[in-house]
Amino acid sequence: MRQILTVANKEFHDxxxxxxxxxxxxxxALLSLGLTYFGAAASGAVGVxxxxxxxxxxxxxxxxxxxxxxxxxxxxxxxxxxESGTLLLLLTYPLSKSQLLLGKFIGQGSIIALATLLGFxxxxxxxxxxxxxxxxxxxxxxxxxxxxxxxxxFTAISYLISLSVSEKSKAAGFALITWFLFALAFDLxxxxxxxxxxxxxxxxxxxxxMMLNPADIFRLVNLSGLDSSxxxxxxxxxxxxxxxxxxxxxxxxAWVALPLTIAIFxxxxxxx
Amino acid sequence: MTTPLVSLTNAGKxxxxxxxxxxxxxHLNQGEVMGLxxxxxxxxxxMMKLILGVISPSRGKVEVMGMAPDSKEAWHCRSKVGYLxxxxxxxxxxxxxxxxxxxxxxxxxxxxxxxxxxxxxLEQVGITHAMKRQVKTYSKGMxxxxxxxxxxxxxxxxxxxxxPTVGLDPMATRDFYKTVDQLKSNGSSVIxxxxxxxxxxxxxxxxxxxxxxxxxxxxxxxELRQQAALPVAIKPFGLNGSVANDSKLNGFLTATxxxxxxxxxxxxxxxxxxxxxxxxxxxxxxxxxxxxxxxQHFLSLHENKHEPSVQKKGAQG
Numbered sequence: 001m002r003q004i005l006t007v008a009n010k011e012f013h014d015x016x017x018x019x020x021x022x023x024x025x026x027x028x029a030l031l032s033l034g035l036t037y038f039g040a041a042a043s044g045a046v047g048v049x050x051x052x053x054x055x056x057x058x059x060x061x062x063x064x065x066x067x068x069x070x071x072x073x074x075x076x077x078x079x080x081x082x083e084s085g086t087l088l089l090l091l092t093y094p095l096s097k098s099q100l101l102l103g104k105f106i107g108q109g110s111i112i113a114l115a116t117l118l119g120f121x122x123x124x125x126x127x128x129x130x131x132x133x134x135x136x137x138x139x140x141x142x143x144x145x146x147x148x149x150x151x152x153x154f155t156a157i158s159y160l161i162s163l164s165v166s167e168k169s170k171a172a173g174f175a176l177i178t179w180f181l182f183a184l185a186f187d188l189x190x191x192x193x194x195x196x197x198x199x200x201x202x203x204x205x206x207x208x209x210m211m212l213n214p215a216d217i218f219r220l221v222n223l224s225g226l227d228s229s230x231x232x233x234x235x236x237x238x239x240x241x242x243x244x245x246x247x248x249x250x251x252x253x254a255w256v257a258l259p260l261t262i263a264i265f266x267x268x269x270x271x272x
Numbered sequence: 273m274t275t276p277l278v279s280l281t282n283a284g285k286x287x288x289x290x291x292x293x294x295x296x297x298x299h300l301n302q303g304e305v306m307g308l309x310x311x312x313x314x315x316x317x318x319m320m321k322l323i324l325g326v327i328s329p330s331r332g333k334v335e336v337m338g339m340a341p342d343s344k345e346a347w348h349c350r351s352k353v354g355y356l357x358x359x360x361x362x363x364x365x366x367x368x369x370x371x372x373x374x375x376x377x378x379x380x381x382x383x384x385x386x387x388x389x390x391x392x393x394l395e396q397v398g399i400t401h402a403m404k405r406q407v408k409t410y411s412k413g414m415x416x417x418x419x420x421x422x423x424x425x426x427x428x429x430x431x432x433x434x435x436p437t438v439g440l441d442p443m444a445t446r447d448f449y450k451t452v453d454q455l456k457s458n459g460s461s462v463i464x465x466x467x468x469x470x471x472x473x474x475x476x477x478x479x480x481x482x483x484x485x486x487x488x489x490x491x492x493x494x495e496l497r498q499q500a501a502l503p504v505a506i507k508p509f510g511l512n513g514s515v516a517n518d519s520k521l522n523g524f525l526t527a528t529x530x531x532x533x534x535x536x537x538x539x540x541x542x543x544x545x546x547x548x549x550x551x552x553x554x555x556x557x558x559x560x561x562x563x564x565x566x567x568q569h570f571l572s573l574h575e576n577k578h579e580p581s582v583q584k585k586g587a588q589g
Binding site: 003006007010014017018084085086088089090091092093094095271272 | 366
């Protein structure tokens with residue numbers, strides 16, 4: 001455990017030193033404050049929009065940003081150290097591969113989690129003081145918690161990439177493709193399936209398909225509680241057949257644990 | 273010490289594409305310094321990785337401190353092993369002190385002690401003045417010193433150093449060998465992996481010569497010299513060609529070096545006496561074969577062994 005914490009501590013400080021924490025926090029804070037105050041601009045009014053509109057807009061932006069940031073932060077964690085030779089050196093130390101991986105995960109995961117908490121939490125608190133509605137805090141805690149899980153999930157996925165390739169540039173390429181597939185292409189494909197194939201897929205089937213993408217689970221978690229008037233597209237259909245919040249969180253959690261386990265497995269089999 | 277610290281018994285490592293190490297048997301005792309020589313791709317690094325337990329042998333047995341280094345039981349022994357990889361660039365954005373403290377912590381030092389130990393090591397390799405600077409500002413020699421300091425963490429019982437003197441200036445190289453001698457007198461064993469370098473001879477007890485995964489020769493320098501049976505080069509001055517007329521001496525002259533006599537070890541004294549009997553002799557230079565020549569000898573022997581088969585193939589084709 002001590003070894004895991006040593007590695008985690010180092011990775012966390014790297015995140016601080018490289019200004020990752022501060023820049024992610026700032027991005028999230030500006031984004032959520034802007035959306036909160038100017039989210040109603042589209043309907044012609046300046047001022048605080050309704051809570052459901054705010055969370056809906058935040059969720060649809062976060063679903064693109066968080067995976068991208070997580071992939072950027074961690075795509076080179078293993079292949080980078082492999083290229084510089086420190087990975088081989090670390091493995092001669094009294095440090096097991098799973099300890100190293102978990103340490104990195106805790107360290108980099110903390111950066112993402114802390115940035116999400118600070119960035120979105122600050123605007124939640126501001127909003128709460130403005131409106132005084134306790135509903136804001138509960139909605140935002142669900143949003144923040146699911147956003148953290150989404151970030152952790154893509155951190156674990158980027159470890160899979162980082163451990164499977166032998167060059168940093170390749171890892172970057174794969175990270176970009178992964179982001180494109182999960183954040184954009186998957187939904188387009190689902191939509192095409194819905195529109196193009198008549199009676200091709202049931203509502204329940206669609207929801208099950210969405211479990212294959214952590215980004216969609218994140219969307220479901222945050223939008224299922226809202227008025228469906230703020231939600232459209234494939235999601236609206238899925239929401240009608242919605243799973244319980246607990247089930248969705250379980251699925252999201254599985255998307256953290258599963259890639260992490262597979263990453264450890266790949267790492268153990270990897271020869272240097 | 274009856275049990276050797278490191279022992280390889282017919283150990284080898286094969287990858288799908290190549291036999292990185294064919295079959296090597298060697299023992300390293302406590303307090304012994306072994307030089308491991310060979311070209312790039314000779315299997316030096318593979319052998320080090322086997323001893324470090326980073327890879328498992330495809331055949332044979334590897335034992336370090338009485339245990340298989342890739343096993344779980346050998347876990348706690350790892351903090352007693354120091355390793356300097358051939359190509360390593362440490363975390364560029366950290367300072368030298370931070371890098372070393374991190375590695376010391378991973379070797380089991382508690383937080384406060386890790387830093388103290390790191391500073392002491394940086395002092396030992398002579399880069400305390402730069403310890404608060406980021407590694408990316410370091411010169412090649414300073415990086416190498418940092419790597420060495422890393423290998424010395426925790427007073428290791430066994431040190432594996434891959435090309436330790438690359439990039440070091442003569443002063444630093446001398447300091448490095450002094451440290452090796454010191455570690456040796458403290459009972460540590462060292463495996464020095466290198467291309468043959470001048471100055472390494474007096475610091476190693478035994479040498480191993482590897483080529484394309486095969487062990488060509490192993491032994492003390494004297495043993496290797498004897499095996500190689502390389503001639504002693506004697507260069508007389510002031511004789512002005514009278515050597516060529518001396519029937520006892522002119523047999524040792526060769527066309528390539530007309531002023532130097534190449535004499536087998538056992539005839540050395542006789543030839544010297546004969547030379548001294550010449551009136552005009554001003555000076556004499558006697559050179560026994562150095563490590564580099566011994567190394568070249570074994571390599572060329574190895575190549576010649578393989579060449580005939582190539583020629584045969586050529587003749588058939």
